[in-house]
Amino acid sequence: MARNKEYGINMDMTPMIDCVFQLMIFFIVTFKLDNDQINEKIELAKSPNGPKIEEKAPGTMIVEVDDRGSLSIGRVVMNEETLFGIVRQAVNRIGNNNVQILLRADRRTKHVYVKRAMDACTRAGVWRIQFAALKKKGG
Amino acid sequence: MARSKGEEPKLDMTPMIDCVFQLLIFFIISLKPEDVIAHLDVNRPQSDARAPQTQKTDLLQIGIYENGFTLNDRVISFGSLEKMMGRLADISKTQTVVIKCALESPHRMLVEVLDLCSKLGLKNLSVMSM
Numbered sequence: 042m043a044r045n046k047e048y049g050i051n052m053d054m055t056p057m058i059d060c061v062f063q064l065m066i067f068f069i070v071t072f073k074l075d076n077d078q079i080n081e082k083i084e085l086a087k088s089p090n091g092p093k094i095e096e097k098a099p100g101t102m103i104v105e106v107d108d109r110g111s112l113s114i115g116r117v118v119m120n121e122e123t124l125f126g127i128v129r130q131a132v133n134r135i136g137n138n139n140v141q142i143l144l145r146a147d148r149r150t151k152h153v154y155v156k157r158a159m160d161a162c163t164r165a166g167v168w169r170i171q172f173a174a175l176k177k178k179g180g
Numbered sequence: 181m182a183r184s185k186g187e188e189p190k191l192d193m194t195p196m197i198d199c200v201f202q203l204l205i206f207f208i209i210s211l212k213p214e215d216v217i218a219h220l221d222v223n224r225p226q227s228d229a230r231a232p233q234t235q236k237t238d239l240l241q242i243g244i245y246e247n248g249f250t251l252n253d254r255v256i257s258f259g260s261l262e263k264m265m266g267r268l269a270d271i272s273k274t275q276t277v278v279i280k281c282a283l284e285s286p287h288r289m290l291v292e293v294l295d296l297c298s299k300l301g302l303k304n305l306s307v308m309s310m
């Protein structure tokens with residue numbers, strides 16, 4: 042008390058700043074992780090009437106086809122055989138009813154490249170395929 | 181020391197508030213609202229290894245070519261396709277719609293057709309390539 046009277050209220054900001062920095066670092070790191078998995082260069086076609094993706098089912102795999110037709114999962118470019126192998130492995134692990142393929146294909150890409158991705162999935166035993174489309178553009 | 185004693189205890193908040201506003205502005209600018217993504221579900225018929233598909237008459241066949249659409253092998257504009265599909269969807273929502281896509285057609289056109297089907301409530305969609 043005597044100290045306070047003499048110097049006025051001394052508020053120590055250090056713990057607050059520590060805390061804020063921790064929070065900031067946490068959000069920056071998680072934000073980056075979430076973004077790294079999809080290719081932002083892909084322009085999805087618009088579908089204002091399609092059902093919204095509420096929550097990703099646990100067995101969802103996102104396969105991407107960019108405007109030049111290259112296949113990728115999580116930004117790793119691959120050919121059809123590798124894609125087939127990956128889908129096959131997932132099917133063997135959790136069963137083909139639980140594997141969900143979400144195909145993010147660029148609006149400009151030709152159907153032949155989309156077909157290649159679909160064929161690889163079908164060969165691995167996944168018949169149901171979801172196409173991702175833009176329902177509403179954010180901002 | 182003398183100053184602290186004489187005046188009201190004061191904490192200068194200005195630099196902190198400046199800083200917080202800077203951060204706020206930075207985050208507001210860098211935060212892009214997320215796009216809402218739709219999912220359009222289709223079935224893929226078994227690959228060509230199986231016997232050629234039998235042509236059933238009650239199937240609704242939509243063809244997608246590089247430069248236009250066909251409905252049961254007749255060339256049709258997207259507007260008329262929408263109208264026709266609307267009428268057919270009124271009869272039955274469970275009928276199978278087979279969408280045949282030409283290899284050179286852009287993916288955008290397939291999504292347009294799938295979006296139309298989703299709007300009309302048609303759920304049995306198959307996508308084939310030709």
